[in-house]
Amino acid sequence: MATAFGNLVMAIRGIGSNWLRTLLTMLGVLIGVASVIVLLAIGTGSSQSIEKSIESLGSNTLTVFSGSSSGSTTGTKIRNSTLNTASVTALSNSFNDPDVKSVSPVVTTSVTATYNGASYSTSVIGSTASYLSAENYTVSAGRSISRADVAERAPVIDIGTSVASALFATGADPLGKQIQLGSSEFTVVGLLASKGSSGLSNQDAVAIAPYTAVQDQLTGESASFSELLVQGKSSATLSLAESEVESTLASLNDTTVANLPFTVIDSASLLSTATSSSQTFTALLGWVAAVSLLVGAIGVMNIMLVTVTERTREIGIRKAIGARRRVILTQFLIESTVISFLGGIFGVLAGILVSHFKIDGVTPVLASYSIPLALGVAISVGIVAGFYPAHRAASLRPIDALRYE
Amino acid sequence: MIIRDEVDAPDDEVIGSRAAEPIIALKGIVKSYAMGGVEVLAIRGISLIVERGEFVAIMGTSGSGKSTLMNIVGCLDVPTSGHYRLDGVNIRHLDDVALSRIRNKKIGFVFQGFNLIPRMSAIHNVELPMAYSGVKPAERRKRAVVALEMVGLGDRLSHFSSELSGGQQQRVAIARAMCTNPSLILADEPTGNLDSRSSAELMSLFTSLHDQGRTIVMITHEPDIAAYASRVVVLRDGEIVSNRPQDASNAVSYELAPSGRYSFGGSGDEG
Numbered sequence: 001m002a003t004a005f006g007n008l009v010m011a012i013r014g015i016g017s018n019w020l021r022t023l024l025t026m027l028g029v030l031i032g033v034a035s036v037i038v039l040l041a042i043g044t045g046s047s048q049s050i051e052k053s054i055e056s057l058g059s060n061t062l063t064v065f066s067g068s069s070s071g072s073t074t075g076t077k078i079r080n081s082t083l084n085t086a087s088v089t090a091l092s093n094s095f096n097d098p099d100v101k102s103v104s105p106v107v108t109t110s111v112t113a114t115y116n117g118a119s120y121s122t123s124v125i126g127s128t129a130s131y132l133s134a135e136n137y138t139v140s141a142g143r144s145i146s147r148a149d150v151a152e153r154a155p156v157i158d159i160g161t162s163v164a165s166a167l168f169a170t171g172a173d174p175l176g177k178q179i180q181l182g183s184s185e186f187t188v189v190g191l192l193a194s195k196g197s198s199g200l201s202n203q204d205a206v207a208i209a210p211y212t213a214v215q216d217q218l219t220g221e222s223a224s225f226s227e228l229l230v231q232g233k234s235s236a237t238l239s240l241a242e243s244e245v246e247s248t249l250a251s252l253n254d255t256t257v258a259n260l261p262f263t264v265i266d267s268a269s270l271l272s273t274a275t276s277s278s279q280t281f282t283a284l285l286g287w288v289a290a291v292s293l294l295v296g297a298i299g300v301m302n303i304m305l306v307t308v309t310e311r312t313r314e315i316g317i318r319k320a321i322g323a324r325r326r327v328i329l330t331q332f333l334i335e336s337t338v339i340s341f342l343g344g345i346f347g348v349l350a351g352i353l354v355s356h357f358k359i360d361g362v363t364p365v366l367a368s369y370s371i372p373l374a375l376g377v378a379i380s381v382g383i384v385a386g387f388y389p390a391h392r393a394a395s396l397r398p399i400d401a402l403r404y405e
Numbered sequence: 406m407i408i409r410d411e412v413d414a415p416d417d418e419v420i421g422s423r424a425a426e427p428i429i430a431l432k433g434i435v436k437s438y439a440m441g442g443v444e445v446l447a448i449r450g451i452s453l454i455v456e457r458g459e460f461v462a463i464m465g466t467s468g469s470g471k472s473t474l475m476n477i478v479g480c481l482d483v484p485t486s487g488h489y490r491l492d493g494v495n496i497r498h499l500d501d502v503a504l505s506r507i508r509n510k511k512i513g514f515v516f517q518g519f520n521l522i523p524r525m526s527a528i529h530n531v532e533l534p535m536a537y538s539g540v541k542p543a544e545r546r547k548r549a550v551v552a553l554e555m556v557g558l559g560d561r562l563s564h565f566s567s568e569l570s571g572g573q574q575q576r577v578a579i580a581r582a583m584c585t586n587p588s589l590i591l592a593d594e595p596t597g598n599l600d601s602r603s604s605a606e607l608m609s610l611f612t613s614l615h616d617q618g619r620t621i622v623m624i625t626h627e628p629d630i631a632a633y634a635s636r637v638v639v640l641r642d643g644e645i646v647s648n649r650p651q652d653a654s655n656a657v658s659y660e661l662a663p664s665g666r667y668s669f670g671g672s673g674d675e676g
Contacts, residue, residue: 317520320481321534321581322509324502399481402520 008334025303026343029378032293033347034354036374039289041355041364043282048365050278053203054271060101060238061134062230062245065263082224083262090252091230097248099241101233102130105225107211109218113159113167114180120166124157124181124207126214127229132158132192134231137208142175142190145210149189153212157181158190160204181207184217238266293374296343297381304336304389315393316401329394336386337379344378426493428589428620429455429478434487436473447473449643450487455589455622460615462634463624470643472593475624479512479591480504492588509538513582517594519574521566521581527553528562531581538585545584552580556610572603579610590614592623596630608633 066083083105090096091103107126112119125131132144139158149156159167159174168174174188186209195203215221232241242264243257250257308315315328348371355364436448448470455461465471476482477489480496483504489496492511499507514520521530528549535545553559556576558569566574575595582590592611596604612633615621623634631637632651639647 313520314522317522318533318537319505320479320508320514320520322505322537322585324505324537327537399476402481402516 025299025339028296028299029340029343030347032296033344033374033378034351035292036289037351037370038354039285040367040370042362043285044367045365046362047278050274060232060235061267063265064228083228084224090248097244099233099237101231104128104131104229105211106227106229107214111181115167118167122163122205122207126211134229138193139190140193144190150210150212153216155186155213156189157186157207157209158192160192160206161194162204163207297385300336300340301385304386308389308393312401312404315396316398319398325394329390332390332393333386337382340378340382344375427454427456428492430490432488434484437485458618460621460635462631462637464631465640469640471624471640475593480507511588513587513590515578515582515592515595517597519578526563527577534585548584552584556580571599590621
């Protein structure tokens with residue numbers, strides 16, 4: 001019996017007999033392994049950025065939209081139910097809604113902001129001072145819009161860093177400047193600290209003004225809000241706050257919770273939905289990569305079959321001088337395993353390298369499990385794909401193999 | 406029928422040899438093939454004894470069954486019926502693993518087409534059977550060097566077979582056959598691919614191996630090559646038609662290789 005090391009040396013010598021072919025076969029495995037790692041990294045990276053952006057929407061918040069989420073309600077009575085100041089007042093009642101910390105009405109619109117010839121298209125959010133804390137916005141300079149601004153319908157505005165850098169020259173102080181939003185002028189009173197752009201949207205391309213001013217100047221007077229942002233007192237009581245909000249709105253609109261013409265979404269459920277869909281996305285990418293790894297495996301098997309056929313005579317010689325079935329089997333199995341193992345190692349290196357680059361706006365995050373997974377699969381691929389050819393080689397009768405031309 | 410009741414030899418007996426018994430004892434060997442549904446008899450009952458230290462040439466035209474006989478003697482194939490004892494071991498009942506072991510330990514093959522493994526150096530080729538029998542790397546390297554020096558290729562150790570002439574390749578094959586210290590050297594048309602000069606060199610190598618007491622069975626169809634043997638067996642249509650000793654000095658001597666140039670002193674103990 002040849003030693004394991006002897007077998008390995010023999011296998012490497014066998015592989016060396018046709019470098020180009022071996023390298024191309026390895027390339028198949030390499031691409032398979034690298035794509036497993038890169039695609040899983042993209043999946044992980046994008047799901048992390050989605051999670052981050054949802055977390056930055058604010059924790060412990062509920063968003064109330066107009067419209068029913070369930071289509072199967074007894075929808076014959078279509079109510080003209082809107083979110084208005086009455087809703088805000090009702091929800092702010094701490095007796096009925098003890099777990100609600102704040103309620104911010106939200107009016108949104110998109111405008112082109114201009115200043116001194118510079119222009120920038122941004123979304124403007126009309127709300128109250130509580131909106132900033134509920135959405136985790138902080139003011140880095142100046143002040144936030146205040147309760148008094150809302151009451152006075154003052155055209156003042158807090159702008160995000162993207163808006164500020166687009167409109168103002170570097171070094172210039174935007175505070176106190178008048179910027180043009182559509183046909184109206186707003187005075188910049190505060191700069192929002194950067195929240196970063198995370199996946200879904202650039203959260204710094206935003207401007208926040210009192211909702212009263214936005215209604216006056218931009219959207220036109222209207223009794224309804226596009227949504228209400230409700231901040232709960234704590235994450236533990238968020239579901240309590242949710243049912244309180246639902247029952248308050250139901251009684252206010254003279255209906256039941258089941259027929260509520262509003263949709264209440266809490267950020268945690270949004271997060272779990274997004275997480276599960278990004279997991280599906282990652283799994284899908286993983287399957288795509290698995291297919292390319294399978295193609296690599298077929299390449300290994302193909303080459304091993306060719307090798308066995310080419311070296312039939314050599315197998316005959318080896319058997320004639322005393323190699324047993326198991327030795328021949330081991331030799332060819334080691335050859336295919338070495339090919340796929342080397343392909344796998346280089347694939348891991350390539351995958352790690354590629355994962356350092358931003359791909360399609362997603363920063364890939366290496367999933368720690370993907371490296372042992374890809375390498376393990378690559379080695380199994382070598383063993384499985386090599387087994388049939390190796391078995392064929394080992395089963396050759398020496399006289400037939402020796403006669404083979 | 407002494408042979409008949411012998412059971413499978415245990416492993417240690419496979420390795421050991423029984424000096425009292427002939428190296429080859431064939432009794433009523435028949436080999437038939439099914440060719441397109443028709444049974445073809447390649448060998449029709451051959452009985453043959455080859456004693457220790459003999460140099461036997463098996464002659465015959467193509468189709469005489471000499472290759473089939475060589476496969477059976479070399480344990481590459483098993484007879485359809487009959488009994489074969491090689492160096493005291495009954496071959497009849499052995500399985501694939503045991504046959505591999507017998508080939509490895511007891512037989513040194515020299516083929517017509519040299520059958521070295523390409524892209525492996527001379528010394529690696531010689532080491533291979535020892536690797537299969539589990540000889541330690543240092544020991545097999547030493548023995549391979551000795552064997553190659555003895556066939557006059559001490560300066561060609563790391564040459565690949567593509568870099569060696571036919572005669573040199575065949576001498577590497579002989580070194581490979583010798584290094585396991587086999588009971589039998591089985592040569593199948595060893596000069597078939599060689600020119601007359603290399604053939605003569607090779608035959609004088611075989612002669613000196615014979616002189617050292619090696620048992621050699623050589624298949625050939627060339628009378629002048631058979632002339633080197635101490636006995637010539639002629640096959641025709643699967644049967645022995647002639648079996649007679651001869652004086653090996655009848656051989657045409659080219660006198661190219663000084664006698665004594667090739668010598669196999671005790672090539673070490675079997676590992």
